Each structure stands twice: as structure tokens, then as C-alpha cells.
Amino acid sequence: MTEPAAAGPNAAQITYWNTGAGPAWVAAQDALDAQLRPLGLKAMAALAPTAGERLIDVGCGCGDTSLELARRVGEGGALLGADISAPMLAVARRRAEEAGFGWARFAQADAQVHGFEPADGVFSRFGVMFFEDPTAAFANLRRALRPGGRVAFVCWRALAENPWMTIPMAGVAPLLPEAPPAAAPGAPGPFAFADHDRLAGILRGAGFTDIAIDAQTQPIGQGDLETASRMALSVGPVAMAVRTYPDLRDRIKEAVRAALAPHDTAEGVRMDSSVWVVRAA
Numbered sequence: 001m002t003e004p005a006a007a008g009p010n011a012a013q014i015t016y017w018n019t020g021a022g023p024a025w026v027a028a029q030d031a032l033d034a035q036l037r038p039l040g041l042k043a044m045a046a047l048a049p050t051a052g053e054r055l056i057d058v059g060c061g062c063g064d065t066s067l068e069l070a071r072r073v074g075e076g077g078a079l080l081g082a083d084i085s086a087p088m089l090a091v092a093r094r095r096a097e098e099a100g101f102g103w104a105r106f107a108q109a110d111a112q113v114h115g116f117e118p119a120d121g122v123f124s125r126f127g128v129m130f131f132e133d134p135t136a137a138f139a140n141l142r143r144a145l146r147p148g149g150r151v152a153f154v155c156w157r158a159l160a161e162n163p164w165m166t167i168p169m170a171g172v173a174p175l176l177p178e179a180p181p182a183a184a185p186g187a188p189g190p191f192a193f194a195d196h197d198r199l200a201g202i203l204r205g206a207g208f209t210d211i212a213i214d215a216q217t218q219p220i221g222q223g224d225l226e227t228a229s230r231m232a233l234s235v236g237p238v239a240m241a242v243r244t245y246p247d248l249r250d251r252i253k254e255a256v257r258a259a260l261a262p263h264d265t266a267e268g269v270r271m272d273s274s275v276w277v278v279r280a281a
Contacts, residue, residue: 009132010110013188014084020243021235022087026062028234029091031222033064035164035231039154039275040065040125042216044072046279047152052076053120056144058111058153059083059127063092063104069123070096070104081106082114083127112137116144124153129192138206150281151208157215158194161274164220168232171259172241172252180237180244193276208280216277221270228269229257 008014025032044065049055049072057066060081070079081096081104083089089106096104107114112131122141131137141151156162173179183189186198193199196213203211222231232238233249238256242249260269 008110009112009136010084010130010188013130013132014110017083017085018087022085024235024239025085026087026091028231029062029064031227031231032235033062035220035222036125037064038218038220039273040068042218042275042277043123043125043152043154044068046212046277047121047123047150049073049121049123054078054118054146055080056116056119056122056141057081057127058122058124058141059130060092060106061085061088061127063088063095063106065123065125066092066104066106067095067099067101070099070101073103075103077103079104080116080119082109082111082116084108084110112140114140116141118146119144120146120149122149122151122153124151124155126155126190128153129155129190130188132188134192134202135205138203138208142207148281150279152277152279154275154277155193155199156191157274157276159191161217162191162272164271164273165236167263167271168256168259169237169241171255172238175248175251175255176241176245180240196276199276199278203278203280210281212279214277215274217272217274219270220273221268223268225257225260225264225269228260228264229253232256232260 051074053073055069057069060066060083066079066081081092086108089108093106186192222228242252263269263271
């Protein structure tokens with residue numbers, strides 16, 4: 001399969017996930033999987049994959065969800081992991097080969113425009129919020145579904161409802177010469193689907209009629225205090241602050257550790273997350 005067009009509708013995201021972001025996520029793979037896996041399993045329960053099905057994993061990243069989906073459909077089924085990030089797909093392919101899941105394939109593909117083979121279900125763990133035209137993207141995914149097929153995914157609710165993200169940044173903010181620019185509501189990014197009604201409208205506009213969007217809250221973590229601090233400095237808004245103000249790195253690191261310390265438990269640093277678990281057909 002060909003690589004996604006660098007001048008296509010999601011060119012900026014393609015560049016972003018193949019340069020700084022992709023390698024950063026690869027380096028942080030184990031901790032990120034540990035943090036996000038419980039939330040992905042909620043969406044997987046909504047999808048309810050069964051043996052022998054053909055599934056698409058959109059924004060599969062380093063393949064954690066793809067391996068679990070492949071395990072559930074079994075050798076009689078098929079799994080296609082699609083992502084725009086070549087560095088992350090390289091990890092996913094290696095992990096699938098090591099697991100012996102020959103029925104799991106991977107494609108560097110922009111899901112907004114890629115021509116997918118027919119599938120029984122489409123899944124995503126935080127991989128569908130980055131499209132320039134989400135209605136067009138979901139319409140494209142719906143065209144890939146066989147009659148009776150369904151889509152299920154998990155995405156973040158509003159930033160303010162996700163302390164795992166706001167707490168580290170609140171500790172860093174006083175150190176910065178100016179506040180980072182706020183993303184425009186609905187702009188491609190982690191919190192693009194924060195608005196329930198907008199999300200439902202996107203799915204209806206894509207042709208889905210049986211839509212369920214459930215709010216769920218759950219504590220998540222990335223490990224001990226040292227690991228959680230390192231993760232905050234590697235991905236997300238704190239990492240962006242470090243790249244913007246490298247001379248403040250040591251002070252930012254101290255501020256992050258101080259902000260996370262009150263949330264350190266016997267199970268590691270734990271903070272609430274708020275997501276939508278979505279199913280549509």
C-alpha cells in the first residue's frame with residue numbers, strides 16, 4: 001500500500017506524526033500503553049469483536065490494540081492496523097511478527113481518504129480526533145463496513161475534565177513567559193471531540209444512524225513518580241513547553257514532579273481521565 005500523500009487533506013498531521021511525535025511515542029510506548037490500555041478496552045467491549053471477523057484499527061500506533069484485536073478475531077479473521085506514522089507502524093509490525101499473528105497486517109494510510117477493503121468493524125483508541133474533515137473521514141470508514149458492520153472508539157472529553165493532562169501543565173504554567181495558545185474548539189487534536197453534540201452530528205453526517213456516546217471517568221497512570229514525570233516531559237503540552245523554552249527544562253522538570261507528587265499512590269501516579277466511549281452503525 002502506498003504512503004499517504006504529504007500534500008493531502010491531513011498533510012500537517014502526517015508530517016507531525018512522522019517527525020517529532022512518532023519517535024517520541026515509540027520511545028514512550030510501554031508507559032503509554034499502560035496508561036491507555038484500560039480505556040481502549042472499554043471501546044473494545046463496545047465493538048465486541050468475535051472470531052473470524054475482519055477489523056480495521058484506525059490510528060493503531062505501535063500496535064497494542066491491534067494485537068489484542070488480532071487475538072480476539074483469531075487466525076480465521078483479519079486485522080488491518082492503519083496509521084500515518086511510519087516509525088510507530090514499524091514497531092507494530094515487529095510486535096505482530098513476534099506474537100505470531102500472521103493475520104494482522106499494517107498500512108501507512110490516511111483513513112480519511114484511503115480505500116479500505118470491506119470489514120465487519122472499525123475500532124480506534126484515541127486515533128480519530130486528528131482529521132481535518134472528520135465527517136468525510138467517518139463517511140470513508142462507513143463505506144468500508146459490510147452490511148451490519150459497526151464502529152467503536154474511545155476519545156477524550158474536554159481538557160478541563162482530564163486532570164491527568166491539566167495538573168502537570170498547571171504546575172508548569174507559572175514558569176512560562178506566556179501561556180501556550182489554546183486550540184480552537186473542534187480543531188484537529190486530542191480534544192477535538194470534546195463536544196458531545198458536535199461528535200454526534202459528525203457521525204450522523206457520515207451516515208451513521210444507531211449512535212451511542214457514553215461518558216466514562218477512570219483513574220489512569222503511567223507508572224511511578226519518576227516515570228510519570230518523564231512522560232510528561234516527552235509527550236503532550238509540557239513536552240511542547242520544553243521544546244519552546246529549552247533553557248527552562250530543569251525548572252519545568254521540577255515543577256512537573258511537584259505537581260504530580262500529591263497523586264503518587266501505591267499503584268503509581270494516578271489521576272482521573274474523562275472519555276467518550278462511542279459505538280455507531
